[in-house]
Amino acid sequence: xxxxxxxxxxxxxxxWNTLVVLLASLLALLAVREGLRLTLLSETxxxxxxxxRELELAISELHPDAxxxxxEFERKAEGHRDQGWFVELLDPTGKVVxxxxxxxxxxTPLPFRSSIQFxxxxxxxxxxRQIERPGIPGFRIVLGTPDAFIQRSFRGLTRSMWWxxxxxxxxxxxxxxxxxxxxxxxxxxIIETTRTLQPKQMTRRLPIRDTGxxxxxxxxEINNFLDQIARYISSQQEFTxxxxxxxxxxxxxxxTSVEVTLEKERxxxxxxxxxxxxxxxxxxxxxxxxxxxxxxxxxxxxxPPPLKPxxxxxxxxxxxxxxxxxxxxxxxxxxxxxxxxxxxxxYADRMRQVVNNLLDxxxxxxxxxxxxTVGLVQAAGQIILTVEDxxxxxxxxxxxxxxxxxxxxxxxxxxxxxRRGNGLGLSICRAIVELHHGEIGIQDVDPHGARFxxxxxxxxxxxxxx
Numbered sequence: 001x002x003x004x005x006x007x008x009x010x011x012x013x014x015x016w017n018t019l020v021v022l023l024a025s026l027l028a029l030l031a032v033r034e035g036l037r038l039t040l041l042s043e044t045x046x047x048x049x050x051x052x053r054e055l056e057l058a059i060s061e062l063h064p065d066a067x068x069x070x071x072e073f074e075r076k077a078e079g080h081r082d083q084g085w086f087v088e089l090l091d092p093t094g095k096v097v098x099x100x101x102x103x104x105x106x107x108t109p110l111p112f113r114s115s116i117q118f119x120x121x122x123x124x125x126x127x128x129r130q131i132e133r134p135g136i137p138g139f140r141i142v143l144g145t146p147d148a149f150i151q152r153s154f155r156g157l158t159r160s161m162w163w164x165x166x167x168x169x170x171x172x173x174x175x176x177x178x179x180x181x182x183x184x185x186x187x188x189x190i191i192e193t194t195r196t197l198q199p200k201q202m203t204r205r206l207p208i209r210d211t212g213x214x215x216x217x218x219x220x221e222i223n224n225f226l227d228q229i230a231r232y233i234s235s236q237q238e239f240t241x242x243x244x245x246x247x248x249x250x251x252x253x254x255x256t257s258v259e260v261t262l263e264k265e266r267x268x269x270x271x272x273x274x275x276x277x278x279x280x281x282x283x284x285x286x287x288x289x290x291x292x293x294x295x296x297x298x299x300x301x302x303x304p305p306p307l308k309p310x311x312x313x314x315x316x317x318x319x320x321x322x323x324x325x326x327x328x329x330x331x332x333x334x335x336x337x338x339x340x341x342x343x344x345x346x347y348a349d350r351m352r353q354v355v356n357n358l359l360d361x362x363x364x365x366x367x368x369x370x371x372x373t374v375g376l377v378q379a380a381g382q383i384i385l386t387v388e389d390x391x392x393x394x395x396x397x398x399x400x401x402x403x404x405x406x407x408x409x410x411x412x413x414x415x416x417x418x419r420r421g422n423g424l425g426l427s428i429c430r431a432i433v434e435l436h437h438g439e440i441g442i443q444d445v446d447p448h449g450a451r452f453x454x455x456x457x458x459x460x461x462x463x464x465x466x
Contacts, residue, residue, distance in 0.1 A: 009187070013180035014173065021172040029161045036157060040150045041125070045118045048127035051076070052116055052143050055087070056131055063136050066097065073098040083145055090140040097139070104144075112140050123147055186215040190222065202230035253281045310348040313340050313376060316385065319355040320374050323363060331368040334359075337375040342383060344456070350432045357425040358387040358452050365391035365450075381457060388451040399442050403430045429454075 055076060062068040069089070077087050077100040086100035104124055111117070112130040119126045126144040186209065193206050205226060206219040261274040320336050327334045344351075355374075362372045366389045375386040394402060403426045429452075433440045438456040445451050 010180045010184055014176040017176035017179055018172040022168060025168050033157055040153060044125050048143050049116050052127055052129055052141055055141050059131060059139055060133060060136060070098045085145045088142040092138040202226060202233060254278050307345040309343060309345050312344045313338050313342045315348060315352055316355050316374060316376050319352060319359060323359045327363055332363060332366050333371045335371060335373045339377045342376055342378045346436050354429045354432050357429050361425055362387050362389035365389055383456040385454040386451055388445055388449060390449040393448050394442060394450045402426050
């Protein structure tokens with residue numbers, strides 16, 4: 001349990017938050033300390049500069065009265081006795097004219113210039129200058145003060161920093177842990193919700209807090225994924241039920257035919273007739289199973305084989321020619337408007353299924369003396385395949401359902417010649433078209449009929465140059 005806690009996201013967030021806060025605070029306190037030192041030094045040097053200028057003015061006014069000048073320097077030193085100030089006045093030859101009793105011994109000689117110079121040396125702050133004015137000999141002024149007041153400020157600030165640091169060491173982990181707890185609360189809700197999800201109960205969704213942050217986006221994406229899973233499970237359950245229903249009819253017919261045949265002795269023609277009935281039902285059953293396998297393969301293929309180039313124009317033309325015999329028997333014309341040399345990368349066998357299913361669907365719902373038009377054109381970066389019939393059309397309410405598995409349009413649209421499908425052809429078409437990253441839809445045709453449109457975009461799958 002302890003090991004899990006230290007590996008938890010909450011602990012890691014709290015740890016790194018505490019570390020960052022402490023390091024940032026340490027750097028900030030050090031910056032404040034250094035800033036205070038530089039500020040105190042700058043202000044002290046400014047004061048010393050002003051005092052040297054006052055002494056220089058006093059020398060200018062009192063020269064050549066050496067006693068008066070000495071008295072002014074004594075007054076300056078005495079006036080700042082509590083601060084520990086010290087002052088020294090040298091004549092141009094370097095002889096001491098006045099020197100404060102507290103003036104320290106300098107270990108490094110001072111280079112005198114006309115500009116005011118500054119130095120921090122031996123726990124003292126020094127400022128000095130050589131006076132160069134007409135009629136006044138080059139007196140040299142040295143003024144200084146101990147840096148004890150700066151050290152006192154540093155010690156006081158350091159004590160405060162220790163207390164602040166101790167407080168941060170206590171508050172930062174607590175604050176970091178509370179912040180981490182608050183930050184990962186949506187993650188905990190995600191975990192708790194996902195734990196309750198069951199394949200048979202996919203109604204729960206993650207809460208959206210309307211904050212617009214990444215966790216809200218994650219919850220939204222997971223909810224969308226759960227919606228897709230729920231729709232998929234519902235679709236699979238419906239698919240299983242419909243498949244069972246469709247399989248039950250031919251199986252029931254086969255069983256009934258066999259039972260009726262076995263009830264009594266029959267003649268050879270009667271046995272032949274019953275076996276032909278069973279054979280027809282088996283053929284229907286085999287066709288249904290093959291379509292179910294094709295649909296499952298088209299929808300669930302995770303790693304499709306590599307795309308291969310093929311001539312789509314030739315494929316569509318051959319399919320139209322293949323169905324021409326069936327159309328002729330039904331007194332239906334097939335008109336082709338196929339642009340030549342439309343080539344593509346894809347799966348030729350699968351695309352042949354799409355064209356064949358659309359043609360078979362159009363012929364089923366086109367009455368005698370009707371017309372089925374097949375078109376193929378490549379333009380504006382798109383390849384568009386159309387199959388149009390002159391049947392009774394598709395009601396608006398059913399257009400979004402015709403691609404569902406096992407869905408069949410009302411009988412008024414179908415021909416009464418026994419060629420009724422099982423509602424899987426258009427589902428297979430949609431699965432194959434989506435496998436090629438295309439789209440399929442329905443358009444109305446005036447005054448009657450329907451046009452199925454398959455569209456591929458060259459940006460989605462690279463075309464094969466003709």
